[in-house]
Amino acid sequence: MSGSFPLPYSIRHSRRAKHLRLIAKLHGIELVVPPTVSEARALAFLHKHRDWAERKLSDMRARAAEFRPVQHLQNGSTLPFQGREVPLVVREHAERRTRIQYDGHFLVSVPVGSSEDLQHITRTALFDWVKVWMRGEAGSIVQRHAVRFGLHPRQIRIKRMKSRWGSCGPRNDINLNWLLAFAPPSVLEYVVVHELCHILHRNHSAHFWDLVARHLPGYPAERQWLRRDGADLLRRFE
Ligand SMILES: [Zn+2]
Structure with missing residues (x-):
């Protein structure tokens, strides 16, 4: 000792x-x-x-x-969108609503002279944008995988989750952590498939992992990513 x-x-x-x-x-x-x-x-x-x-x-x-926190979502900082650091540009515009666009970088346009905290505005806008984007991404992942063994979720919700990456409810509603947008695409795919497989197996039995492996034979790499880098990601957006 x-x-x-x-x-x-x-x-x-x-x-x-x-x-x-x-x-x-x-x-x-x-x-x-x-x-x-x-x-x-x-x-x-x-x-x-x-x-x-x-x-x-x-x-x-x-x-x-050695970690760069994203607590400061400000002009010139970067975000690990889909696992790659991309620039964040924040500017003011004459419109009354905050707008966010993505084109290799994030452009956040906030109303001139906004009295609200800029970080808060940026974070909210980013979350709204990611929700829409991720529903689309998750939808195509479901399309690729669901048909094989008839694993159809009732709906998919993108949420702010503190410590989990996804969950599958008793009625097959799948919840996904919005921060998966900031992990490599293969990790998002793994989490969606993981939750889809819970439709058939409500546990982490050997049968469950077999099913995951039939969809994604290389899944241990993504699981490992979540274990190793997932905590960093959660902390980065704390
Ligand atoms: Zn699970």
Whole structure:
């Protein structure tokens, strides 16, 4: 057991969790505790894996340090649209509504002398634009994949989601995190296919993963992207 400094951690009780888990976050290690596990046991677990946790934490902090946040959605910053950094141009125009256009770069035109916070306006406009764009993208992904095994969603909603990339409700409504617009296209495709496969298998059983693989044999690469780079993306838009 190494570690001369106290390891910052927080405990999150989760009814959905099946196992004890350690998640490295910027502010420290999050200990996810399922209902069947006592806090004492959870802390013993953290203690046992302290070296690993410290390593994870310092990796994550090093990555965060070299990371360009998009908190400042301003003229001249960039956005990783479809996984490629593209410029963001913000300008004023004489119209009364904010308009957003995409043509290899984002052009956001905001009303002259707007009293609202420019970042807020840009963010809202971007979200509205992405919603429309992503519904179209997701629609064609569904068209490509749904027919093979009859996996037809009732509807697709694009949402702001804090920690998940997608979900499939009991009535086969699929929700997608709008930030998938800022991941490589293959990642968006993977998440859509993943949720489509939940129409048939409401779990992550071997049958489920077999079905995903029949649609996208290379899916582990995209899963890996979400694990490795997904947290960065969420944080970048925090
Ligand atoms: Zn799933």
